[in-house]
Amino acid sequence: MRRVTKLAAAVTATATLALTATACGESSTESGGGKKNKGVGLAFDVGGRDDHSFNEAAARGTDKAEKELGVKTKEMTAGNNETEETREQRLISLAKDGYNPVIGVGFNYGKSINKVAKDFPDTTFGVVDEQSHTKNVVGMTFAENESSYLVGVAAAKKTKTDKVSFIGGVDNALIQKFEAGYVKGVKDTNPKIKVEVDYLYKESDKGFNDPARAKSMAKGMLARGNDVIYSAAGQSGAGSIEQVSKKKGAWAIGVDSDQYRQKGLEKYKNAILTSSVKNVDVAVYELIKSVKDGKPLKGNQTFSLKEDGVSVATSGGFVDDVMDDINKAKEDIISGKVKVPARP
Amino acid sequence: MSRWKEKFGVQSVLQALAAPALALLAAFVLSSVVILATGKDPFHAFFVMIDFGSKSDSQVWIINKAIPYYLSAAAVAIGFRMNLFNIGVDGQYRVAAFFAAVVGGALALPGVLQIPVIIIVAMAVGALWAGIAGVLRTTRGVSEVITTIMLNSIAGSLIGYFLSEDKLAVKDGNLFHTPTIPESGRFFLIPTDPDPIYGTVVVAVVIGLAYWFVIGRTRFGFDLRAVGRSESAASASGVSVRRMVVTSMLLSGAVAGLVGIPTLLNKSFSYGTDFPTGVGFTGIAIALLGRNHPFGMALAALLWGFLERTGIQLEFEGYAQEIVGVMQGIIVLCVVIAYEIVRRVVLRRQQREVGAELSARAGAGTEQDGTEQKAGATA
Secondary structure, eight states: OOOHHHHHHHHHHHHHHHHHTTTTTTHHHHHHHOOOOOOEEEEOOOOOOOOHHHHHHHHHHHHHHHHHHHHEEEEEEEOOOOOOOHHHHHHHHHTTEEEEEEEOOOOGGGGHHHGGGGTTTSSEEEEEEEEOOTTEEEEEEEEEEHHHHHHHHHHHHHHHHSEEEEEEESSHHHHHHHHHHHHHHHHHHOOOOEEEEEEESSOOOGGGGGHHHHHHHHHHHHHTTTTTTEOOOGHHHHHHHHHHHHHHEEEEEEEEEEEGGGGGGGGGGGGEEEEEEOOOOHHHHHHHHHHHHHHHOEEEEEOOOOTTTTEEEOSSTGGGGGGHHHHHHHHHHHHHSSOOOOOO | OHHHHHHHHHHHHHHHHHHHHHHHHHHHHHHHHHHHHHTSHHHHHHHHHHHHHHHHHHHHHHHHHHHHHHHHHHHHHHHHHHTTEEEEEEEEHHHHHHHHHHHHHHOOOOOOOHHHHHHHHHHHHHHHHHHHHHHHHHHOOHHHHHHHHHHHHHHHHHHHHHSSSTTTOOTTTTEOOOOOOOOOGGGOEESSSSSSSEEEEEHHHHHHHHHHHHHHHHHHHHHHHHHHHOOHHHHHTTOOOHHHHHHHHHHHHHHHHTTHHHHIIISSSSTTTTTTOHHHHHHHHHHHHHTTOOHHHHHHHHHHHHHHHHHHHHHTTTTTTTTHHHHHHHHHHHHHHHHHHHHHHHHHHHHEEEEEEHHHHHHHHHOOOHHHHHHHHOO
């Protein structure tokens, strides 16, 4: 009896596989589609619209476009630990339903967007933080090392213990760019200052979505006498900012958006010295506008200090007394006198 | 006696059907309640899922997604069958895939050699990584739950260490990955329309058949299940429990080493910072859902793929992204609970029947009040 049922099970399994292998029926790309100009398709990275950081900056760009250009936006969000297949599927869903442009926020979309774009030649795709390898993909990258250099100057001027630190979300090339600029900025201002550098995760994207881990890491850094902590870790940064706000005299440096002005972080804003702002919103808006005007952007676009693609936030007025140093450093970078490395 | 057998035969069939039916119904109702609580229409959600999930490109996507899930579940199930909790499949497959990718990227042999070499390296590394936990358990008595979890974390750091430009990786934009495996080292694709199915589906089928045969049809499988039921009874009948622990840990690790192969040889062709993580934990859920049965786990893996595929579409239709995750959790809980309930109900009924039979015999012995007792027992 047992033998028979088990055999039957094995046979059914093979039969099911064989059946599905022929994959009968229409495909999802055949049925939908055809409806053009539905608006902007925006695919967020992990953390989603309200990460108070990088995704939120992109959302500001689409919000502005909705208001000023009258376009509609469809938003979708990535989950933790997802795979290429899932990202591709998300982009295909948006493109085949007629959204144009389709924008992927974050380098995670680099491979998938360049691949999917080939199947939708009439749609403009945009990817933030990655290069374009396909004709209808716009790669929007930023000089984060330059703005990080400037907040490094601010940190060096503000520390009382001569110990500052850096928390990166994931130890990858992009976040190392933040680290490299920051460390150089601190050391150029005062070589005696010690910079403690640590990353939340070696290789998992969870690093951008794990505030609890950032919180405990910040706790350790504060205990070791660091009094300025710069976190480049997406949504995780909220955790370290919260921790820093509990200690008097310690400063947090925000990232991507002007975190002093963010509603979700309002309780801790008096601990936010400044933020290294990446104007993702400007880039996203420019792309949407170009598509709307019928002259879509092409190729790779870099946004640096020179183009105001990155900047330093001054809200709260905490860096007013060191603004001269920051402005001088900014001029030196733009003129080429100071070269900011992109790798530590 | 034959009457008994027949009765329990019918009952076991009923039991086999009752539990999944109960679980499915409960999962359906609970998921509907959750969707309703988010203020959306659950029936439209189910319609979207079935409609979108049955499209041909969805079918291909689901099968491709299910391959690593199935392998991962099989790795977990080998341990489960002997009460060994290999929580470390996640670390094992990542380390295995990483070193297999390094070897694959460094070699340029003809395909007939290159592919087996990559697969053997993956299985060996996976077995080695799991073997550490097995040896620690038998020699030092350390719980494999603790060691495998810790080894997961060490695996992450180990890969992170080697995955940099001056070590074993190359830089590609914001990503680091191992050198790409040449054309000859890649697995074939099954050309279906519109997208191809990964040829590594064959690996999953082979592992499924091997699992069924070894666990259910060999002396080794019997020993393994015996240790799972009762260690002391097994060792009393001459089974070396220590050797079984190490062997099954090695086997589990070797299968875990295969989990990364579908992605590596059919999709990414290198191990990079974007290589999927967490599949080992999904495997635990799928092994639970499939009741450690080779066919059950295949269904569970496909169901998982189906839910993930349709989840993206649900988000597109304005449902909360997390709904699918909630559904997956509900289904696993429902299956575990339903099987336990059915098991208890059946056990109670069997006990009652055995009791009735025994008292009937006792009654026949004394003859006088036999009928009375029997009536009392059946009442």
